[in-house]
Amino acid sequence: MRSGDLILQTMSKVVFFIIILFSIHLFFEGHYRPGGGFVGGLMTSGAIILLLLAYDIKTVKKIIPFDFKWLIAVGLFISVVTAGGSLLFNVPFFTHVHDYFNIPLLGKTSLHTAALFDLGVFFVVVGVTLTIIQTIGESE
């Protein structure tokens, strides 16, 4: 598929980063305000789909040079390892821990294993959505 719309292309260059930033914000906000891995992941995929619509698959592949299938596997792996990791500490499967740390520049920050799990969800969602869109787009 090929789209030569100059306005769309110029716009999406800017909008892409705004959406990505927003999706990262959504992802990290998730535990406290609406958002999380699902929405964040979907939003990121939305940004990339915008690129796909504005340019074509080959260009997007050049910009993001990795296989989205791998993202699914990585995401699942992170989630399962996070969930199963608790077994190593002799607590039931899926037990999360969290604590507050003082990190330079950021100040008091809470770190949560649930965020790791959510990261896995994020990756799977991005991976699946883009795998689907990409394979359909490539199958001319």
Place this chain on the structure above:
Amino acid sequence: MELLMAILIGFLFASATYLLLSKSILRMIIGTGLLSHGAHLLILTMGGLKKGAVPIVNGDGTPVTDPLPQALILTAIVISFGVTALFLVLAYRGYQELGTDNMDELRGTDGNE
């Protein structure tokens, strides 16, 4: 409001069923989409509507709406997306291989059991 929602849900289910019973595979896929909308609203309605604030810890003890149906629906939304995508591609590939999207022509025959 709940009564209104119940009627809406019933309407969505009825339309979805009608679409699912049709011959065109695309209409069936749209039917599944409507069915999942109906199901999501049904789950939400079960938990009671507008019974409190947004389910975020507010610290002052204001009651919040039931967060559990929302969590379930969130899961369901994403799954139904995946399923719809799979159906679409199935229809698309089926058309490519078999040259039809008419369910009556896609009937399994006695020969290939």
Place this chain on the structure above:
Amino acid sequence: MSVLHIAILSPFLFAIIVPYIYKRLRQIHTGWFVLLLPIILFIYFLQFLPQVKEGEGIVQSVSWIPSLNVDFTAKIDGLGLLFALLITGIGSLVVLYSIYYLSKDQEQLNAFYVYLLLFLGAMLGVVLSDNLIVLYTFWEFTSFSSFFLIGYWHHRERSRYGAQKSMLITVFGGLSLLGGIILLYIMTGTFSIQEMVANTSTIINHPLFLPAMIFILLGAFSKSAQFPFYIWLPDAMEAPTPVSAYLHSATMVKAGIYLVARMTPIFAYDANGYWVWLVGGVGIFTLFWGSFNAIKQTDLKGILAYSTVSQLGLIMSLLGVGAGAVHFGNDNQLFIVATIAAVFHLINHATFKGSLFMVAGIIDHETGTRDIRRLGGLMTIMPVSFTIAFIGTFSMAGIPPFNGFLSKEMFFTGMLRVVKMDIFRFDSIGFLFPVIAWIGSVFTFVYSMILLWKTFGGQVQREKLPKTPHEAPFGMLISPVILASLVVIFGFFPNILSDRIIAPAVETIMPMFAIDEIHISHWHGFQPELYMTIGVIIIGILLYLTLGKWTRIYQLFPNKLTLNQLYDVLLPSLETGSNMFIRTHMTGYIRTYLAYIFTFFIAILSFTMWSKHAFHFESTNLADIGLYEVLLFLAVIIGTVTILASKSRLTSIIALGAVGYAVSLFFVLFRAPDLALTQLVIETISVALFLLCFYFLPRNFHLEKTRFKLTNALISVGVGLVVTLIAISSYSTKLFPSISQYYVDHTYDPAGGENMVNVILVDFRGFDTLFEISVLAIAGLGVYGLIKLRLARRKEG
């Protein structure tokens, strides 16, 4: 895990490495490696002999499914040890024989030995398990391995037929056995045989006693090829001869015998005599029927198969009649001789029948045929085989001095004493037992002679033989020679067995008796048994010499009325019948199936709601209706109607998107920001996806003409109504407090979050999410696979 458990499971473990051995060491016959295992096991089991003789059983238990009272309890007692020795001993000889029988260049040896080892382990499991569920598991394993071994030459139609037949019949029996086991469990609350034996009185007075007994007997009879289930055994002869010798004569078919023997202490006390009559009656009739039918067979292995059926019936009848002894108490041991004879004949049968099968295999191997109409005169060509066959057949016919004679004499003794039992009407019609036994023995004598002289006597018909006959190679003769020597040794010195093996086994079957020394003697004086034997020999010789004159009576039995015919007619008609039934409502149209599903959905849900008075409407505590909500409501309705009415696919898709956005706005109104966000983004991506698909789909990928269909509309309206009613009742009914409060209270402490929905997703109900992303991943890979893997093209290419 004890050594005993490892011994039982070792064949399974060994089976795993057999394919590797076969692959790596092709030049050496795989059988040589396999041979080690049964020999080691045989020696291992031999060491238990002194302990068991002292009456000390060995019990080792490993917990398997404790919640269901299923433990893998391995137990060695007299009966189990006897069978274990038979299984491993005959197993060793059979493996040795198979090394020469199966060519390493032409046969799939890896498969053969894997199946054989599976069988060996399963059979050991059957005879050494105390827990009935474990026993049942191994029991079915023997059926499976038998199935595979019968179908070993699966390119032959008859092999597949025989395999299927044996599978259907024995698995039917296995299922029935499971039913019996469960009934026993209901009665006693345990699966352990020892504990059941201790609770006999509860069992015999329980109303489920008779059903349990019948179920268990069905299992035993079908496995041991008793009338009317025997029909699978002759067809099982399609298996390679080592298998026939092992499974279908020496061991597997005796699993039923084992089961009956094992269950005797539980069921023999039956006050109505069902056990004695059923086991004894079916056994004695099978003895007669098997021997009678053996005579008309022309295939060597066919004769041996019917002979096995008949001999199994003999052992079964002895066990049945012997069980009657328990009603006379420890002081009256007159009737226990039947049980002793059963155990003794069990051993003897394994020896002489094993050797005969091996000889049949040798003849098949060296001449290319097993048809007695083409064989003859092999006596001088194959002298060693002839000698073995001579010993085997004479033992089978019950002619002194071989071991078969001894057990046949004891068999007559047991049957004659039946008449003296003054219970269960044995005093009036019990005389049938010795009469049928004698007739059966006459036929046994006749077919034994046919087997021997039609093969080895007379003239050689070289032109009818596919191969030039010659004596078998030395290795092939080892196993049958050993078995034949045992026939002779046991014949002359039966008492080397009596105290070491027979007595402990009988004590297991009849724990209520203190067995005195068992002495088996050759000469009883001029007793009725002796006259019976003499009669058998004289009448048998006469019948053999006049064979051509009386075999016409077999034509009196029409072929159409045999059990085999019944099986052959029943099975295909069952298939076509069920096919026809399914075709009446399975049309192949997906719409029909969906219509069924939705109709049942309506019917079941509305019936339940009506019968349980589940419909409930609470008008209080309803949320108020605002203007926005009404507008959204209308938007959804309009969108949906557009989809229904639209003829353009683009319109439908955009309308679907509109409905989706309206739903996400509903989420906003209903205080669900997470849902609203997600739905919004998903809807966007979905529409993009739909449109993308359209971009590539051919133009004529059309929507059907939207013709209104009344049936579909009725079903749809029904579904809608039912769902509306459910929706109304569901928010009006609160049967128990919601679990949500827990999540609400614990979101901040200890879960450390503020957004409850997200905390539920990643923390409280993380499992849901984990599986959800797995499903999503599968869907994604499914899409990828559908598009990338073009199976049809691969087929063409």
